[in-house]
Amino acid sequence: MLVFVYGMIGWTVKESLGKKTNSYTTAKGLVGLKNYRDLFHDPEFTHAFQNLLKFTIVFMVGTLIAGLIMALLLEKGIWGEGFFRSIYLYPMAISFIAMGTSWRWLMDSTRDAKATGLNKIFWDLHLGFLQSNWYSSERGAMYAMALPAIWQMSGYIMALFLAGFRGIPDDLREAARVDGASETKIYRHILFPQLKPTFLTVLIILGHISMKVFDLIYGIASKSYITKVLAIYMWQVIFDFQNFAKGASIAIIILVLIAVAVIPYLIYVVKTEEQK
Amino acid sequence: MSSDLLERISSKDISRNKQSLTGKEQFWLVFKYVGLCFLTLVAVAPIYIMVVNSFKGITGVSQSAAWSIPLHPNFAAWGPVWAVLRGSIGRTLFFVVQSSIISAIIGSINGYVFAKWRFKGSTFIFTTFLFGMFIPYQAIMIPLTEFNHFAHLTGSIYVLVFAHVIYGIPICTLIFRNYYAAIPTELIEAGRVDGASMVKIFRTIILPLSIPCFVVVLIWQFTSAWNDFLFAIFLTGGSPQLSVATTALNFITGSGNQVYYGNNMTASLIVSIPTLIVYIFLGRYFLRGLLSGSLKG
Numbered sequence: 001m002l003v004f005v006y007g008m009i010g011w012t013v014k015e016s017l018g019k020k021t022n023s024y025t026t027a028k029g030l031v032g033l034k035n036y037r038d039l040f041h042d043p044e045f046t047h048a049f050q051n052l053l054k055f056t057i058v059f060m061v062g063t064l065i066a067g068l069i070m071a072l073l074l075e076k077g078i079w080g081e082g083f084f085r086s087i088y089l090y091p092m093a094i095s096f097i098a099m100g101t102s103w104r105w106l107m108d109s110t111r112d113a114k115a116t117g118l119n120k121i122f123w124d125l126h127l128g129f130l131q132s133n134w135y136s137s138e139r140g141a142m143y144a145m146a147l148p149a150i151w152q153m154s155g156y157i158m159a160l161f162l163a164g165f166r167g168i169p170d171d172l173r174e175a176a177r178v179d180g181a182s183e184t185k186i187y188r189h190i191l192f193p194q195l196k197p198t199f200l201t202v203l204i205i206l207g208h209i210s211m212k213v214f215d216l217i218y219g220i221a222s223k224s225y226i227t228k229v230l231a232i233y234m235w236q237v238i239f240d241f242q243n244f245a246k247g248a249s250i251a252i253i254i255l256v257l258i259a260v261a262v263i264p265y266l267i268y269v270v271k272t273e274e275q276k
Numbered sequence: 277m278s279s280d281l282l283e284r285i286s287s288k289d290i291s292r293n294k295q296s297l298t299g300k301e302q303f304w305l306v307f308k309y310v311g312l313c314f315l316t317l318v319a320v321a322p323i324y325i326m327v328v329n330s331f332k333g334i335t336g337v338s339q340s341a342a343w344s345i346p347l348h349p350n351f352a353a354w355g356p357v358w359a360v361l362r363g364s365i366g367r368t369l370f371f372v373v374q375s376s377i378i379s380a381i382i383g384s385i386n387g388y389v390f391a392k393w394r395f396k397g398s399t400f401i402f403t404t405f406l407f408g409m410f411i412p413y414q415a416i417m418i419p420l421t422e423f424n425h426f427a428h429l430t431g432s433i434y435v436l437v438f439a440h441v442i443y444g445i446p447i448c449t450l451i452f453r454n455y456y457a458a459i460p461t462e463l464i465e466a467g468r469v470d471g472a473s474m475v476k477i478f479r480t481i482i483l484p485l486s487i488p489c490f491v492v493v494l495i496w497q498f499t500s501a502w503n504d505f506l507f508a509i510f511l512t513g514g515s516p517q518l519s520v521a522t523t524a525l526n527f528i529t530g531s532g533n534q535v536y537y538g539n540n541m542t543a544s545l546i547v548s549i550p551t552l553i554v555y556i557f558l559g560r561y562f563l564r565g566l567l568s569g570s571l572k573g
Contacts, residue, residue: 005408005442011419070315073308084312086559087319093555093562094323095503097522098544101529102322105342105537116342151319156566163567212412215505215522222530234414235510244418251414262410270403 009255016248035249045250047225048233051142055229056210058146059153063206066150067157074158075165085162089155096152100219103148107134107220141226149216153209157202164198165191204265208258230254323548330354330542342537353542357528361546364524368502369550371433371520375440376497380490382441383448388478390449391456392464402453408446413506421511433518435511440501448493451568455489456482488561495558496565499551521547 016035039045070088074081091099106117111131115123122130134144168191176186214231221227223236230250238247328345333352390402420439421430429435459482467477505522512518519527525547529540555562 005411005416006404008416008419008423009411011422012415012417015418069311073311073315078305078308078312080312084316086555087316089559089563089566090323090552090555091319092566093499093503093551094548095505095522095525095551097503097505097526097529098326098548099322101540101544102325105325106322120343148322151322155319159563159566208410208412212414215503218505219526231412231414231506238418248418251412251417254412255415258410258412259407262407266403266406270399270406274399 012248012251015244016252017245035245036253039246039249039253044228044233045230048228048230051227052211052213052229054142055146055149055213056207058143059149059210059213060203060206062146062150063153063157064202066154067202068161070154070158071161071165074162085159088158091152092156094152096148096215097219099148099152100216104220107144107147109133109136135221135227138226141221145217145220145227148220149210149213152216153206157206160198160202160205161195164195168194200265204262207261211254211257326541326545326548329537330545332538353538354546357539357542357546360528361521361524361543364519365521365547365550367433367519368521371436371440372498372501375437375444375501376494378437379441379444379448379497380493382445383493384452384483384486384490385478386445386449387452387454387456388482390453391459392461393474405446405449408443409450413443413510417506417510424511431515431518436501436507436520439507439511440497440504443507444497444501447496451493451496451565452486452489454568455486459485491558492561492565492568495554495561498554499562502551 017033070084074084078084108115108117108119109132110116111119111123115131118134119131132140132144135141137144172190172194173186176190181189212231213229214235217227217229217232218235223232231254234247234250234254237243237250325342329342330353331346331349331351333348333350386405390398390405420435424430424435424438429438463481464477467481472480502521505526508520508523509526512520512523516527525543528543
């Protein structure tokens with residue numbers, strides 16, 4: 001199985017170096033890195049790449065903060081914790097193609113009296129200035145796209161942080177309290193440093209999800225130009241333009257982006273585990 | 277400082293909390309609940325929209341009133357939508373169940389080997405396995421379609437079984453390995469002293485202990501295969517004979533039909549129901565899968 005998957009990756013690499021630019025030709029032979037060079041001169045590729053970066057930044061920061069807030073609110077144990085926890089986590093269980101229907105409507109760009117979705121709530125609450133074009137605006141599209149992603153993933157991040165907090169022995173906290181440390185100080189100097197491995201895990205998980213994001217954007221905006229990311233572009237290149245070599249090159253770029261972050265992390269994890 | 281002193285402090289702390297909260301503590305408690313309730317509203321909003329609008333019939337959905345609850349709740353939109361989706365949902369169930377079971381079985385065998393058997397290069401192989409969890413679907417998509425063509429799998433639902441088994445193995449292996457690592461080695465040693473083989477130990481000692489872990493893995497695989505869209509659309513090439521829940525749904529709600537709100541919301545809800553049911557009844561196992569899949573080690 002292992003051989004199979006890695007073999008397939010090798011195959012993709014080979015394809016990305018080849019000249020099979022549509023499925024009907026059986027062009028053989030290699031063109032070296034030409035496909036990659038071409039990509040970097042392809043304005044659509046750079047556009048998709050920039051979009052992906054914007055999305056990644058907002059998504060990672062937003063999810064991290066939202067998940068951490070949820071965990072902080074629940075962390076000490078509070079009546080109804082189980083209820084809140086399952087409510088925050090349910091988005092993880094639902095397909096984004098399904099949730100996209102709802103979000104498409106929530107982020108509808110009509111305004112004021114005719115508004116629907118989120119804009120209507122802002123309008124009714126006399127917060128009209130908060131209305132937005134969401135994912136239909138040229139500038140803010142990717143930031144708007146990050147909202148549903150944050151919505152879906154923050155419950156997961158909450159669970160990770162909650163597990164982290166609960167793994168810290170209570171004694172540590174109590175000892176600091178006896179010494180007269182304030183709550184804020186306890187969090188800053190005692191709890192957060194203990195959570196470093198959790199932060200690292202969270203960043204890796206969010207980062208790799210963000211790099212390959214596809215369903216979420218496709219479910220809301222389909223192949224629309226302003227919200228295009230690498231995975232969507234690759235899909236277009238393969239299905240609509242039948243350009244396999246170019247598609248394979250994009251796939252390998254996505255893989256490399258993930259690998260540079262994940263491989264050092266995995267080596268670190270496996271090593272620390274062995275030392276135990 | 278002795279531990280029972282700490283214990284007394286903490287128990288005193290709690291009992292005092294129960295009796296009377298200081299003003300500051302009361303403020304924080306209220307603040308917390310306000311925060312939690314606000315987040316609950318945000319989390320629930322999208323599914324609320326889906327549910328209320330699916331009961332408004334096919335034509336009764338006016339966009340500006342979509343937040344309101346249905347005045348005349350009815351199932352008018354459900355019948356036609358179900359008729360369209362029925363075939364795809366059945367097909368999804370068929371391939372999802374098969375791929376979950378196969379990958380769980382392979383995962384448990386692999387997990388056992390990695391947890392209890394140290395062989396040369398096992399760390400390296402395990403690391404490559406772990407990286408398998410992070411490999412994007414896209415990286416193997418093109419060869420996979422070509423392989424399917426070669427193996428005459430194109431046009432059959434087994435392309436999806438195959439793809440999800442391959443992709444599920446790393447995470448299943450990891451979950452099982454973490455679970456088996458907690459089983460005391462003495463148990464296996466005892467079996468070995470009695471002369472049982474590796475295979476027999478696995479069958480008679482390990483397997484009976486791993487039922488909870490199987491539940492975790494099966495739920496995990498079920499949810500991710502059910503919700504998968506990328507493999508489905510790539511490998512079936514969008515052919516209607518092979519449509520599964522997500523691709524059929526995308527076909528219904530796709531660009532040309534975005535105005536049929538009642539229809540779309542109902543279809544989305546129907547497709548979400550199976551995974552939601554699993555989540556509601558087996559949420560604890562779902563959570564465990566999420567956490568042990570996150571490599572905390």
